[in-house]
Amino acid sequence: MINQAYRLIAPKQIRTDFVDLPIDDENVVVRPTYLSICAADQRYYTGSRGRVVMKQKLPMSLIHEAVGEVVYDPKGEYDVGTNVVMIPNTPMEKDDIIKENYLRTSKFRASGFDGFMQNVVSMRRDLIIPFHVESRVAVLLELTSVVMNAVENFKLEAHERKDVIGIWGNGNLGFISALVLKKSFPDTKVIVFGVEEHKMAYFSFVDETYLINNIPEDLRVDHAFECVGGRASETAINQIIDYINPQGSITLMGVSEKPVAINTRMVLEKGLTLLGNSRSNYDDFKKSVELMEKYSDVCEYLSTIISEEVVVQSIEDMHRAFDDDLNNDFKTIMKWEI
Known part of the structure; x- marks a missing residue:
């Protein structure tokens, strides 16, 4: 043919x-x-x-x-x-x-x-x-499946205290990550951190949003998802390291073409776990289809x-x-x- x-x-x-x-x-x-x-x-x-x-x-x-x-x-x-x-x-x-x-x-x-x-x-x-x-x-669904892959990995590797999860990045990846996490952990406070204020209005389903230059000094998260990528991921990861509680996990999802510098001293002092995530497989797609078909509001939010x-x-x-x-x-x- x-x-x-x-x-x-x-x-x-x-x-x-x-x-x-x-x-x-x-x-x-x-x-x-x-x-x-x-x-x-x-x-x-x-x-x-x-x-x-x-x-x-x-x-x-x-x-x-x-x-x-x-x-x-x-x-x-x-x-x-x-x-x-x-x-x-x-x-x-x-x-x-x-x-x-x-x-x-x-x-x-x-x-x-x-x-x-x-x-x-x-x-x-x-x-x-x-x-x-x-x-x-x-x-x-493909991007949702990438998030699903990361969330499933997070469930396996992160410790049980998940009172507060922070998401750095308010683009496509950050949006879908926040959505999947709220459905996966409905009792967890999900906070989104970003640089573009006008995008924050889309995240109506999360608990709190902050611009990265206006974060309360006493705010802390148990775990974090980095959804920034590029050179800006360096700033995002290091800010996460500052605001995350000891022995938390940092789920890395943003793609950077060049190496970025990370504050490994504080990674060691806090005993942090860095989880690398990329792409997805059949099971991740299957769970993503089930998520969309089970929750009508997921499709409504995604359409926005x-x-x-x-x-x-x-x-x-x-x-x-x-x-x-x-x-x-x-x-x-x-x-x-x-």
Whole structure:
């Protein structure tokens, strides 16, 4: 079957490539319906990943956050038109200890091989999950699953005193982290710390919010989630170290392209635990689907961080979506009609 893949070939240059899409008795063919732009996609699109990385990765279809509808299932397990979320992490082996999203052999869409900016995608059936919520909100399942991965890790590693949890960062990741934590620990006080005051109004479901330059001196948290990333993560992590109680855990989620300096002296003095988290797996997606389907208010809250929906019917529309995203407060999604 001939498929069309829309590949980034250089910064801000997208080309249509005609590629062969193998059809076999196992994989399910899915047509993307909604795609969501991530900061990682923007780093490729704008060329900020650096010349060496860009040369290694391109040409490549972007986007790893997507939902779609089944157009062909050779086994007939899924009806045509079934809405499914597509899991971008593709494990190549199984380990009894290491989660598949941390295995170095796993492949990840839009990071080394084609993402979901295609007409149709051939998916292993263990990498799709049906859902029954609005697709334009379900497209946020991938980011929700990343948070779910971090929260599940937090449950396993953090000590039992969880009276106060602080979240540094009031962007997309911070918003979804706060939402999942409030549902996971309803009796815990969740506090969000950020730098953009106008965004704080979106966090109506948390207990308190503070700008990072206006935190009460006596405020303390038992555990913290760092959702900042980039160079600013250095400031965020060190501020967390100042405000966290001894033997608390710091869940690191923000991605930084360059190393950041951390106050290890106080990490040692306070006996802190730093938990690294990245990506997600099938179980995380499954729990995220269950979360959205169980709590209607979760979908309502998530819909508020969709800053713009761009109908994509051409490559020009793709460029517009990526360009607009740079100026949007929260998520830019693409309704895929190409």
